[in-house]
Amino acid sequence: METDKGVIFDLDGVIVDTAKFHFLAWRKLANDLGFDFTQEQNEQLKGVSRVESLKKILEWGELELSKTEFKRQMALKNENYLSYVAKMDKREILPGVQKIIDYLIINNVPFALGSASKNARTILKKISLLEKFDAIVDGTDVSKAKPDPEVFLIAAGKLRVKPENSIVFEDSVAGIQAAKNAQMLSIGIGDPKTLGEADYVFPDFTKIDLDFIKKVLTK
Ligand code: BG6
Ligand code: MG
Secondary structure (H helix, E strand, C coil), X not given: CCCCCEEEECCEXXXXXXXHHXXXXXXXXXXXXXXXXXXXXXXXXXXXXXHHHHHHHHHHCCCCCCHXXXXXXXXXXXXXXXXXXXXCCHHHECCCHHHHHHHHHHCCCCEEEECCCCCHHHHHHHCCCHHHCCEEECCCCCCCCCCCCHHHHHHHHHHCCCHHHEEEEECCHHHHHHHHHCCCEEEEECCCCCCCCCCEEECCHHHCCHHHHHHHHHC
């Protein structure tokens, strides 16, 4: 296939359903601190860095923590989150994802990871996908959180693909906005009511056929 395009995948909620583990771990933290938050509020945490997530949650609980306690709570959350990650293996790759990755490889289309997570490499290793990506940009590489386009712009740069030739798969509102801010084509994975700003939205990867991928790669 003749294309000068590249693909960027978010990780949590796109390649694997770790979004549910983040939710469980944040919820436990909130409950331990004496309050709760809803699934709707949780949408605002998707794609958002660990620090920013904790700031939002504490606002919801109307709590303020000292610097030391804030750090301790972040570490506890991550420890709890990693206890779920520890049980992961390649069966956790969401249905339909592998088929698209294989298609990109066969057609020599470069693809990268663009994730806010500092645990991205650990997770990719657990699901045996670490070596497949042409580039990995994660929470350890960026200084500005989504919706800032930084993570996707660095990823496109590493793939040597122009931003306007990049296609982003995202499950979060902040991530779709980041793709838009980077002038990239955005494909939302999830609920169209939540991800209405995306250029396309699919409930999951099983609903995306290879003709669609070919179309966006060649137009
Ligand atoms: C994003 C998730 O991918 O990574 C967020 O959608 C998460 O929920 C963020 O807070 C940071 O992840 P981590 O693994 O560094 O805590
Ligand atoms: Mg995500």
